[in-house]
Amino acid sequence: MDFRLSPEEQAYQRRVREFAARALAPVAATADRDSALAPGTIAALAAEGLLALAVPREFGGQARTALDYALVMEELAAVCAATAVLVSVHNSLVADPIHHWGTPAQRARYLPRMATGACLGAFALTEPSAGSDAASLRTRATPDGDGYRLTGGKCFITNAGLAGVYLVFATLDPAAGARGITAFLVEPDTPGFAVGAFEHKLGIRGSSTAQLYFDDCRLGAEQRLGPEGQGWRVAMSTLDSGRIGIAAQALGIARAAYAAALAHVRDAAAAGAPAGEATQWLLAGMNVRIDAARLLVHRAAALKDAGERLTREAAAAKLYAAETAAWVTSQAVELVGEGACRLDSPLQRYLRDAKITEIYEGTSEIQRLIIGEQVLREPPVAPAHESARAG
DSSP states (O other), X not given: OOOSOOHHHHHHHHHHHHHIIIIITTTHHHHHHHXXXXXXXXXXXXXXXXXXXXXXXXXXXXXXOHHHHHHHHHHHHTTOHHHHHHHHIIIIIIIHHHHXXXXXXXXXXXXXXXXXXXXXXXXXXXXXXXXXXXXXXXXXXXXXXXXEEEEEEEEEEETTTTEEEEEEEEESOGGGGGGGEEEEEEOTTSTTEEEEEEOOOSSOTTSOEEEEEEEEEEEEGGGEESSTTOHHHHHHHHHHHHHHHHHHHHHHHHHHHHHHHHHHHHHXXXXXXXXXXXXXXXXXXXXXXXXXXXXXHHHHHHHHHTTOOOHHHHHHHHHHHHHHHHHHHHHHHHHHGGGGGSTTOHHHHHHHHHHHTTTTTSOHHHHHHHHHHHHHHSOOOOOHHHHHHHO
16 A cells, blocks of 8 residues: 555646645735635636546546545645635536536536636535535425426525536425435526625635525526435535545645644744744644544545545545644644734634634534444444454
8 A cells, every 4th residue: 555646646736736836825815804815816726727627528627536636625725725615616516516417418518617617616505404414405496397496595605606507405395305305507697596695704714605595596407417306415425525625625724734833933943942842742743633634535535536435434534634624723823822813824814714624514523423324334343352263
């Protein structure tokens, strides 16, 4: 088992790191302050091919591996977590399910434009009363002739107001629970569809996040993604892969905070204040946790690339990386001290950005439930002494 990146993967990682340093680092603090990405950011992402990661080559995409995607997310998030989540949602939560669940006509309509950045994607599952318990969503799809009428609302939708296609989940039968959910592709100019109030957030402030409203929104049958009643499968298979991206985003945030803390300690040592044992222990803890998170992220990505089931492994990566990001950023702020609390310090931004990784695409509590359910389904492991006796 080789844990090293291939030469090609290392070269791609360097390329994305250089892009982030060149295109995102100069504007990341401004995006956070202004709650909006800098003009030209989406065009720069598209020119670099970062909006085409999950799009097949036949549609003008890059068809990058899941490991490449994880590398991209870590490098972008280490500079600007808000930009990273735009890339994550567009690729893993919209382009990927359109590729896997879409009809030939749907793929041809959306994927080429998504690859060029002409059409951003947004994933609309969360509702005020259906976040972690997504199966209880209330947005209703009512059959109407050869199509449907959509009524209801969504909240905390990333890329809202920027997207050219929204992957929306609605129920045909609330009493059926998950079995009643169906997925739809909704374009922003559809009558009855509206983007509501934009959120003013604690972190990832440069990311566009808003409410959505559907008021007797008429959709054709060709706008349904996958069969009726299969929306829950679309959502869950999509989130399994999407959690790799959020885990890698958390990893990038943690790495950036660790680098800032380490630079502070080295500067202090150069000024004649060498690090004591407590500081060394803290840095060691940060280093090991980040390393462990990266291994979990890369394992989940490798399973996706191999076409294997990854529900437990993606949940584990997301859980551990998110909690690592929250802990590392908090400890880094404490280590640096009052200087980290100034608004011109990137550390305070990393601290705020880290929190959301424990919440969206399944809270840490939900990840523990997923892992627990998967563990209970696994065959029992024989005690070590029985295995030895059997041998």
